[in-house]
Amino acid sequence: MSRVALVTGGTRGIGAAISMALRNAGYKVAATYAGNEEKARAFHEVTGISVYKWDVTSYEDCGKGIAKVEAELGPVEILVNNAGITRDAMFHKMTPQQWNEVINTNLTGLFNMTHHVWQGMRDRSFGRVINISSINGQKGQMGQANYSAAKAGDLGFTKALAQEGAAKNITVNAICPGYIGTEMVLAVPEKVLNERIIPQIPVGRLGEPEEIARAVVFLAADDAGFITGSTISANGGQFFA
Numbered sequence: 456m457s458r459v460a461l462v463t464g465g466t467r468g469i470g471a472a473i474s475m476a477l478r479n480a481g482y483k484v485a486a487t488y489a490g491n492e493e494k495a496r497a498f499h500e501v502t503g504i505s506v507y508k509w510d511v512t513s514y515e516d517c518g519k520g521i522a523k524v525e526a527e528l529g530p531v532e533i534l535v536n537n538a539g540i541t542r543d544a545m546f547h548k549m550t551p552q553q554w555n556e557v558i559n560t561n562l563t564g565l566f567n568m569t570h571h572v573w574q575g576m577r578d579r580s581f582g583r584v585i586n587i588s589s590i591n592g593q594k595g596q597m598g599q600a601n602y603s604a605a606k607a608g609d610l611g612f613t614k615a616l617a618q619e620g621a622a623k624n625i626t627v628n629a630i631c632p633g634y635i636g637t638e639m640v641l642a643v644p645e646k647v648l649n650e651r652i653i654p655q656i657p658v659g660r661l662g663e664p665e666e667i668a669r670a671v672v673f674l675a676a677d678d679a680g681f682i683t684g685s686t687i688s689a690n691g692g693q694f695f696a
């Protein structure tokens with residue numbers, strides 16, 4: 456029986472690459488999204504992967520959504536917390552709304568999702584939780600006090616939960632991507648990308664979503680059980696944590 460993997464924000468960007476890589480590795484995959492129906496429909500039509508819509512900032516909606524996935528596909532044994540947003544602003548101009556939206560999605564979303572699958576993983580003595588953090592949670596980034604705080608929080612969450620899950624064969628790991636060529640990054644003005652960001656990346660290019668998905672498949676595997684609480688940096692050599 457193939458295991459069920461749930462990928463939040465799994466219908467586009469890095470998440471879509473993760474969903475496809477897990478499916479290609481033999482998992483039954485559920486990909487969630489927040490509201491971009493067009494991208495979700497196109498993703499489903501091309502891949503055949505089941506898609507589900509809910510907002511990870513709502514604890515109740517996560518519970519209902521996960522129950523639906525489990526009724527249709529089976530218990531969630533691999534959870535990839537990938538959904539994330541940016542609301543960039545210099546701190547002196549950052550609004551409480553920009554702060555709260557990013558913390559609620561990128562940090563509290565991990566609690567909302569993981570809490571609903573955790574007891575099942577404990578009961579079955581197997582689980583893989585993989586959190587997509589960011590290079591900017593490791594090093595901090597000007598204009599992203601909200602995002603850097605949330606992503607650094609994801610790393611603390613990962614390390615604490617890894618200790619709780621270890622005795623039950625549940626691993627909890629984080630991946631910190633550097634700059635990857637998705638809509639999130641391609642929204643940055645081209646001049647800033649070419650003159651300020653890419654020159655800081657020793658490999659001389661943006662990463663590909665598939666290069667993050669590769670690390671997820673590695674951590675999801677049954678024989679990755681001795682790797683927990685770790686952070687994999689995938690950033691083209693830009694920062695060594």
Ligand SMILES: NC(=O)c1ccc[n+]([C@@H]2O[C@H](COP(=O)([O-])OP(=O)(O)OC[C@H]3O[C@@H](n4cnc5c(N)ncnc54)[C@H](OP(=O)(O)O)[C@@H]3O)[C@@H](O)[C@H]2O)c1
Pocket residue numbers: 463464465466467468469470487488489490491492494509510511512537538539540560587588589590631632633634635636637638639640
């Ligand atoms: N791109 C990078 O360079 C980079 C670097 C480091 C870390 N990351 C992290 O990697 C992850 C994926 O990034 P990406 O670049 O692939 O982003 P993206 O292309 O903007 O896609 C984000 C995905 O998250 C979903 N999402 C956003 N808010 C949500 C919410 N409240 N509830 C449920 N789903 C929600 C979106 O759903 P809709 O499609 O419905 O909008 C979308 O599927 C994020 O956590 C990001 O912080 C990205």
